Amino acid sequence: xxADPLPDAEAALAALVAxxxxxxxxxxxxxxxxxxxxxxxxxxxxxxxxxxLGFIDVAYYRDDYARSGLKPNTRRTSLPFEVDGAxxxxxxxxxxxxxSVRAAVNELFDxxxxxxxxxxxxxxxxxxxxxxxxxxxxxxxAVTRDNTVVLSRDPGGTLSLRVEPVTGVA
Amino acid sequence: MTRNPQLDRNGGLRHLITLEGLPAEVITRVLDTAxxxxxxxxxxxxxxxxxxxxxxxxxxxxxxxxxxxxxEIAAKRLSADVINLNIGASSTAxxxxxxxxxxxxxxxxxxxxxxxxxxxGAPHLIASHLDATGRSHVHVVNAGDGRHAHPTQGxxxxxxxxxxxxxxxxLVVAVVGDILHSRVARSLIHGLTTMRAxxxxxxxxRTLLPTRVEAxxxxxxxxxxxxxxxCDVVVMLRLQSERMKGALLPSAGEFFKQYGLTQDKxxxxxxxxxxxxxxxxxxxxxxxxxxxxxxxxxxLPQVTFGIAVRMAVLSLIASP
Amino acid sequence: MNVEIKGGRVVDPAQDLDRVTSVYVADGxxxxxxxPPPHWRAERVIDAHGLVVxxxxxxxxxxxxxxxxxxxATLASELAAAAAGGVTGLACPPxxxxxxxxxxLVQMLKHRARVINQAHVYPIGAxxxxxAGQTLTEMSxxxxxxxxxxxxxxxxLPDTQMLFRALQYAGTxxxxxxxxxxxxxxxxxxxxxxxxxxxxxxxxxxxxxxETIALATIFALVRETGVGVHLCRISSxxxxxxxxxxxxxxxxxxxxxxxxxxxxxxxxxxxxDPLANLMPPLxxxxxxxxxxxxxxxxxxxxxxxxxAPVDDDDKQVPFGEAEPGATGLELLLPLTLKWAAEDxxxxxxxxxxxxxxxxxxxxxxxxxxxxxxxxxLAIFDPTEPWVVRRDTLRSQGKNTPFLGIEVSGRVxxxxxxxxxxxxx
Numbered sequence: 001x002x003a004d005p006l007p008d009a010e011a012a013l014a015a016l017v018a019x020x021x022x023x024x025x026x027x028x029x030x031x032x033x034x035x036x037x038x039x040x041x042x043x044x045x046x047x048x049x050x051x052x053l054g055f056i057d058v059a060y061y062r063d064d065y066a067r068s069g070l071k072p073n074t075r076r077t078s079l080p081f082e083v084d085g086a087x088x089x090x091x092x093x094x095x096x097x098x099x100s101v102r103a104a105v106n107e108l109f110d111x112x113x114x115x116x117x118x119x120x121x122x123x124x125x126x127x128x129x130x131x132x133x134x135x136x137x138x139x140x141x142a143v144t145r146d147n148t149v150v151l152s153r154d155p156g157g158t159l160s161l162r163v164e165p166v167t168g169v170a
Numbered sequence: 171m172t173r174n175p176q177l178d179r180n181g182g183l184r185h186l187i188t189l190e191g192l193p194a195e196v197i198t199r200v201l202d203t204a205x206x207x208x209x210x211x212x213x214x215x216x217x218x219x220x221x222x223x224x225x226x227x228x229x230x231x232x233x234x235x236x237x238x239x240x241x242e243i244a245a246k247r248l249s250a251d252v253i254n255l256n257i258g259a260s261s262t263a264x265x266x267x268x269x270x271x272x273x274x275x276x277x278x279x280x281x282x283x284x285x286x287x288x289x290x291g292a293p294h295l296i297a298s299h300l301d302a303t304g305r306s307h308v309h310v311v312n313a314g315d316g317r318h319a320h321p322t323q324g325x326x327x328x329x330x331x332x333x334x335x336x337x338x339x340x341l342v343v344a345v346v347g348d349i350l351h352s353r354v355a356r357s358l359i360h361g362l363t364t365m366r367a368x369x370x371x372x373x374x375x376r377t378l379l380p381t382r383v384e385a386x387x388x389x390x391x392x393x394x395x396x397x398x399x400x401c402d403v404v405v406m407l408r409l410q411s412e413r414m415k416g417a418l419l420p421s422a423g424e425f426f427k428q429y430g431l432t433q434d435k436x437x438x439x440x441x442x443x444x445x446x447x448x449x450x451x452x453x454x455x456x457x458x459x460x461x462x463x464x465x466x467x468x469x470l471p472q473v474t475f476g477i478a479v480r481m482a483v484l485s486l487i488a489s490p
Numbered sequence: 491m492n493v494e495i496k497g498g499r500v501v502d503p504a505q506d507l508d509r510v511t512s513v514y515v516a517d518g519x520x521x522x523x524x525x526p527p528p529h530w531r532a533e534r535v536i537d538a539h540g541l542v543v544x545x546x547x548x549x550x551x552x553x554x555x556x557x558x559x560x561x562x563a564t565l566a567s568e569l570a571a572a573a574a575g576g577v578t579g580l581a582c583p584p585x586x587x588x589x590x591x592x593x594x595l596v597q598m599l600k601h602r603a604r605v606i607n608q609a610h611v612y613p614i615g616a617x618x619x620x621x622a623g624q625t626l627t628e629m630s631x632x633x634x635x636x637x638x639x640x641x642x643x644x645x646x647l648p649d650t651q652m653l654f655r656a657l658q659y660a661g662t663x664x665x666x667x668x669x670x671x672x673x674x675x676x677x678x679x680x681x682x683x684x685x686x687x688x689x690x691x692x693x694x695x696x697x698x699x700x701e702t703i704a705l706a707t708i709f710a711l712v713r714e715t716g717v718g719v720h721l722c723r724i725s726s727x728x729x730x731x732x733x734x735x736x737x738x739x740x741x742x743x744x745x746x747x748x749x750x751x752x753x754x755x756x757x758x759x760x761x762x763d764p765l766a767n768l769m770p771p772l773x774x775x776x777x778x779x780x781x782x783x784x785x786x787x788x789x790x791x792x793x794x795x796x797x798a799p800v801d802d803d804d805k806q807v808p809f810g811e812a813e814p815g816a817t818g819l820e821l822l823l824p825l826t827l828k829w830a831a832e833d834x835x836x837x838x839x840x841x842x843x844x845x846x847x848x849x850x851x852x853x854x855x856x857x858x859x860x861x862x863x864x865x866x867l868a869i870f871d872p873t874e875p876w877v878v879r880r881d882t883l884r885s886q887g888k889n890t891p892f893l894g895i896e897v898s899g900r901v902x903x904x905x906x907x908x909x910x911x912x913x914x
Contacts (some may be wrong), residue, residue, distance in 0.1 A: 057206065060218035069182075069489030070220075072202065076209045083214075110215040175761070190690070269806055289808035290692040291762030298761070299806075316810065317692030356692060380689035381697075 007139035009151060009159035012122050013040065016138030017047045020120060024048065024136070028087040028118070031056050033104050034075050036093025036151035039159060040122050044091060052081035056090075061103035083112030089135070093151040095121040098132035123161065125149055175297045183486050185297045185310040188319035189360040197364060201329050204475070204482035210247055211474060220485050221250035224281040228254045229271070230313070231287040236450065237313050240473070241284045241322075244480035250282075268292065269299050276300075282309045282488060290316030290353075309487045317351050323448055324357030326479040328365060330472050331403055334444050338365040344397055344439070345388075346373040346429055347407030347456055350380050350418075354448045355407055363387040373397035373429065377418040394429050401439040405446045406431050406456045422455045432458040436466065444468045491533050492516045493908065494526070498538025498869060502545060503842035504858035513543055515865040518908035523861060534910075536903055538869055544841045545857035546578025546609075546866035546904065548848035550746050551722065552797035552819055554611070556602070557595065558587025563799035563886040565599075568819065569608035571885035573912035575795075575820040576868030576901035578609050581852055584616040585643035591616035591627045593635035600636045608911050610866070612638045612852055614668060617656050623648030626656060629665050638852050639666035639720065644769060646674030647704065654711050661717030666853060668720040669708055671729065672770060676700035681810045683773040687756040693810060696771055698726045705732045709741060718742030720851055723796060725751055725770035727780030734789040744851050745789065747781050748796040749825040750816055754778070754891060764805045764812035765891040768796075782833055785843060792847040793829075795822040799887020817887035824899035825892075827872055837872070865908035874900040 029052035032041025038055045045053050059074040090104050101119060108114060118135035125143045143149055147163050154160070176192065178184040183196060210216055226245040228238050238254065245252045257271065266274075272283070285293045293312040300308050314320040328338075335341060343362055349355045349372050362370050363386070370388045372379065384390060391397030398404060413419050431445065445457075445467045453459050462469060493515040500523070501508045507523075514522035514530060521527045552572065555563040572580055582599075584590035590599070596613050603611035615637035619625040629640055640660060647653055647669065660667045677700040682688040684695025705721070709732070712719055724730060724745050733745050750768060755778045759766045766772060784790040798815025805812050822844055830840035845868075849857035855864055877896045880888045904912035 059206075060210075060220045065220055065489070067490065070203060070485050072199065074203065074206045076206045078209075106219070110213065110217065112214060267803055267807065287808065289810045291810070292808040294762045295764075295806070295808055315692075315808075317694075319692070353692060356690075381684050381695060382686045382689055385686040386690065 006149070006161050006163055007123065007141055009122065009161045012138035012161075013043055013159060016120060016122060016136060017044065019138075020044070020048060020136045024089060024118070025087045027051065028089050029054060029081050030089050030091055031079065031104075031108070033058060033090065033092045033100060036122075037091045039151065039153050040093055040120075041091040043159070044120065054079040054081065056104050056107055058100055058103035058107060061107045063099055063103070077107065079111055083108065083114055086112075086114045087116045087118075088114045089118045089120050091120045093122045094149045095119075095124045095134050095137075096127050096149075098128050098130035101132050102130055122151065123149060175294070175301060182489065183483075185293070186321050186483055186487060187293045187297060187310065187312045189321045189324045189357045189364065190319070192364065194364050194366075197325065197328065197361060200325055200479065200482050200486060201332055203486055204329055204478040207478040207481040208475065210481070211477065217247050217249055219249045221245065221248035221488055224250045224488055225279055226250045226252050226282045226284060226484065227275055227280040228252065229257060229275070229283050229285045230255065231257045231268075231285070231292070232314070234286055234314070237286060240476050241313060241480055244477050245484060247477070248481055248484055250484070268295065272296050272299060276305055276308055280308060282311060282484060284311045284313050285315070286313040287315050290318035292316070311483060311487060314353055317353050318356065320353040320357050322476070322480050322483055323354050324361040325483065326472060326476040327358050327405065327446060327448070328361045329475045329479050330446060330468055331444075333471070333475065334468060335402060338362065338367045341367045341402045342369045342371070342400055343367055343403040343405065344371045344373055344401045345405045345407065346394065346397070346431065348378045348409055348413060349374050349383065349407070350378045351410070351413070352407050356386070358405060359386050359388055371397050371401070375419070375428070378413070394435060395438055398435055398438045401443050403444055403446065404431060404436065404439055408448065408450065409452060409456050422452075426455055430454070430456055430458060431461050433460055433464070436461055446472060449473070491908065492531060493865075493905070493910070494530075494532035494535045495538050495543055495867070495869065496535055498541045498543035500543045500859065501838050501841050502859040503838045503846045504545070504856055505860055507859070508838050513859060513867070515905065515908045518865055520859055520861050520863050520865050523859060536869065541869050541871050541902060542837070543859070544868050544870070545845045545859055546868045546906070547576050547822060547844045548852065548854075548857050549577045549580040549797065549819060549822060549844070550792055550794035550848045550851065552577070552580040552582055552795060553585070553799065553815075554582050555799060556586065556599070562801050565602055565606055567884065567886040568797070568799065569603065569606050569611075571817070571819045571883070572609040573904045573906070574884045574901060576823055576870055576904050577819055578866035578868065578904060578906050579612060579849065579852070579854065579857070580609055580819075581612045581614050581638065583614050583641060583643040585621065585645065589616045589621045589643075590614070590632070590637070591619050591621070593628070593631045596632055596635040596637055607906065607909070609906060610854075612636070612854060614638065615640045617642050617667065618648055618652070621645045623652055626659055629660055630663055633663070633665055638854060639668050641668035641722065642670070644670060646672070650707060650711070653707075654715070657711055657715045657717040657719070661715055666720060667717065668722055670722045670770075671701050671704035671708055671724070673700045673703045673707075676703065681767065681771070682759060683756045683771040685756060685774050687759060691759065691762060698728050698773070698777075701726050701729045701770065702732060705729055709736050712741050712743065716742070718744075721745040723748050723751075723770055724781065724784070724790060725773050725777065727777045730780045730784040730789055734784070737789065744791045746792045746794050746848070746851070747785060747790045749793050749818060749822055749829075750796070750891070751778065751781055752785065752793070752829045753825060758891060759809070762809040763891065764807065764809050765816065765889055765893065767809055767812045767814045768816060769814035782829060785829070786833060786835060792851055793822070793826055793843045794848065795819050797885070799885050800889045802888065805889050816890045817883065817885040818890070819885060820883055821878065821890060821892060821897065823868070823870060823901060824897035827899040828897065865905055867903070867905040868901055869903040869905075870899060870901045873898050876900050
């Protein structure tokens, strides 16, 4: 697969905001998937207006525990709103195989029964292994399997993307 | 058996048998892993699918509804299947050896054995047997063996202390009561010395102190008032009624007078000292109700933390 | 059969002999030393070059488990183990089932041992009926049947009054009394030496005072009755000091030590290894050093194996539930040689500790290679290494803390009354 040039993170965010403006329900709760998705979710709330904001750590719902064990630095999932009947937008930084989103959805449903769940991602790099698609996408990029796409946030809050070779287990 | 059987080649936790010899990094990893698990209890669905499909066998050769229940809750919150074995009533009464019982259960695809036994060394025996018979995928968690160790209790005690006091570095911890027979005391002492607590004091009459207990890295105080002075943490141990029979103590009453934790004795510790007890408490024997239910008591949080710590232990141990 | 044992290093402490020479055996006795007897024609020649030729070892404590405990071991297996270990004479304690408190049992045991013909068995009779500490046994009948001494095995000593009377009675007839110095009350519930290791491992301890109090009691009774006692399995530094002082005082005492206690201490329990569960318990490093010093200076007269074959099932259990004891007949020689090498003890002294002195304590025929003595010999390679494994041990008991360890000292030939009963 040919590798595209990596989009600028702030530009992708602006594009994402533009696509969500007017389309996303005003009372929808945003739930960011740690840690990149959490940063994106925070920025989206800034731009799209105050609404319930939660964060989810998918460590306990991943499907690779039997292979890679527990990852260190698990954070607390916090959903400070009623999940039953809610409209929720899951937010992630990079959509790839779809497994993290699958884990996040499963975890959400252990908290209650949402009315509707949508997905907003900053970057879609393709390579899906599950039938999952984003409702809102900031940018698309093709990246070879031996590389991973990483979102960073500098102390000033500016987001940036970079490509890194995969080390060991993904 | 000379190698520490608890850690695998990569330094990961394979069995949890004793806190003795467990590196500080491993202890810290358990405590850090336990933290987010505390919040699982606050969810509507108090479950995560981490150990789904794993079978946890509670092998309790010594009765304990409390400990068995907390392990059961911890395992179920991880979505594991839990099988409780009341061993006294079954096999060993018929003469089946401990290792035969273990072999039979392995044949039923056990992944984790949570073992409580009245003999020190029983979980070591089981772990060595599993290693020797090539069953490296089966893990042992010691839920208390004789007087030797109760590592999950030690870990939850460390978690509790860390939760309220942050650093172990400057802490003075007093452990009061029947140290001689206490696996809880031994595990806590090993944990605190590994985590570099400033001072660990044991307070008990000489009949309830093990020989050469100072070699464990503790200071002995036979007078409770002297021993509690300036403490950050006071851990009260349970006194069993059998101790009165063996000429170790004259009566519960005299014990309470000398070693029971009351408000006025607690006042000798630091003003923000916390009071802990592994439970179940004997009110009026080792601890006064006013203290047990008072502001400094963290006895109930210990129970909550205990479930999270056991969830952490089970997840780390079952981790490849 | 005429056997010529050629060119070995012949060590016989009873005659102060230590030289490379030959031994001539005929009609079950030593027919000649250095020079062959007249008209000598060897029917078998054993080339003993590079080997040591010594009197067969005499083990003061070897449990044969018959009658009663045949699932642990049998006379056949354990006497074969004795022969493999160079032990030509052994004393077996009375704790069989039933205990050796009845002449018929003793006769049967001796008869069966004679038939098997691998070692001389010297039964120790029970001091009290059923080892229950109530009624005296018919010591004279038992002595006639073949008992060389009387003891209480590892069963707690009877109360002081009973013990006093037992000593008096035995003393009347000059019967030997052997006693293990352990106070049953202080030892109650204990499975390990009461020290740092037991504290760390959470094992109930047996304090040294369990031994010293029993020794003091025994010494007081010995003083009062004038009856000599052999002390079995001393284990502590304080105990050794007390025996030294008592001997200096002139009390008629002898004393032995279990060869394992010369090498191991409580730290060797490691991670609750049930193979290190012995009785008396392995004590501290100071105690081990004192035992070795006591053996070197003669406070301790002899070394024994305290042979105790235990079934695997009774050892593969948590430490506190395990049956104490180790299989030892085949390790008596290598472990004694190891002590001698480490502490610079000359070979004749080492052999005296496992042959000459024990025979003297037992009061049986001296272990010696003098002309005319019974031809009970152990011919061994003092430096040959071998690994202690289940398949290299003849004993039915594979319970030894030395399992997997390489030791030095291998018996190549054992002769019993001139017959080769073991050879490699």
